[in-house]
Amino acid sequence: MSNIPEDLSYTAEHEWVSAPNDGVVRVGITDFAQDALGDVVYAQLPEAGTKVTANEVVGEVESTKSVSDIYAPVSGEVVSRNESLDTDSALINSDPYGDGWLIEIRLAEADAVESLLSASEYEQQVG
Numbered sequence: 001m002s003n004i005p006e007d008l009s010y011t012a013e014h015e016w017v018s019a020p021n022d023g024v025v026r027v028g029i030t031d032f033a034q035d036a037l038g039d040v041v042y043a044q045l046p047e048a049g050t051k052v053t054a055n056e057v058v059g060e061v062e063s064t065k066s067v068s069d070i071y072a073p074v075s076g077e078v079v080s081r082n083e084s085l086d087t088d089s090a091l092i093n094s095d096p097y098g099d100g101w102l103i104e105i106r107l108a109e110a111d112a113v114e115s116l117l118s119a120s121e122y123e124q125q126v127g
Contacts, residue, residue, distance in 0.1 A: 002032040002126060005097055009113050010122035011073045016097065017113055024079055025113060028101040029061065029070070029092060032126045037063040040092040045070070045081040045103055052078060052105060054112065059102070061092065074112040076105040 008016045014033035018026040034040065042062040052058045052072035059070040081103050084091060091100040107113070117125070 009116035038065040075108040
C-alpha cells in the first residue's frame with residue numbers, strides 16, 4: 001500500500017502539493033509514482049523564475065526503467081528547485097514527501113490547490 005499523507009493534495013498524474021505557505025506550494029511525486037518508476041537516476045527541473053501553467057510539462061524524472069514527465073499541478077512561478085536532486089536524485093525514492101521534493105511554486109491563484117484531489121480521492125485512484 002502506498003504512503004498517502006492526508007495533509008497533501010494530489011493530481012491524477014501522481015504529483016503531490018503541500019498546503020500553501022504565503023502563497024507558495026511545494027511539489028513532488030507520490031510514493032506510488034516513485035515506486036512505479038523504480039530507481040530514479042536523474043531529475044530535470046525548471047529553474048527559479050520559470051512561469052508554469054497547470055497540467056503542462058515542467059520537467060522529467062528519469063529512472064532505470066523509463067522517463068516520466070512532471071506536470072505542473074498549479075499555475076504560477078517557480079521560486080525554487082530542489083538542488084539536492086542534482087547530486088542525489090535517489091532522494092525521490094527514499095523520501096518522496098520530504099527531502100525528495102521537486103520544486104516550489106508561487107501560486108498564480110490563491111485557491112488553485114482546492115481543485116486538486118484529496119488524499120482519499122487519490123487513494124481511490126491508485127487503489
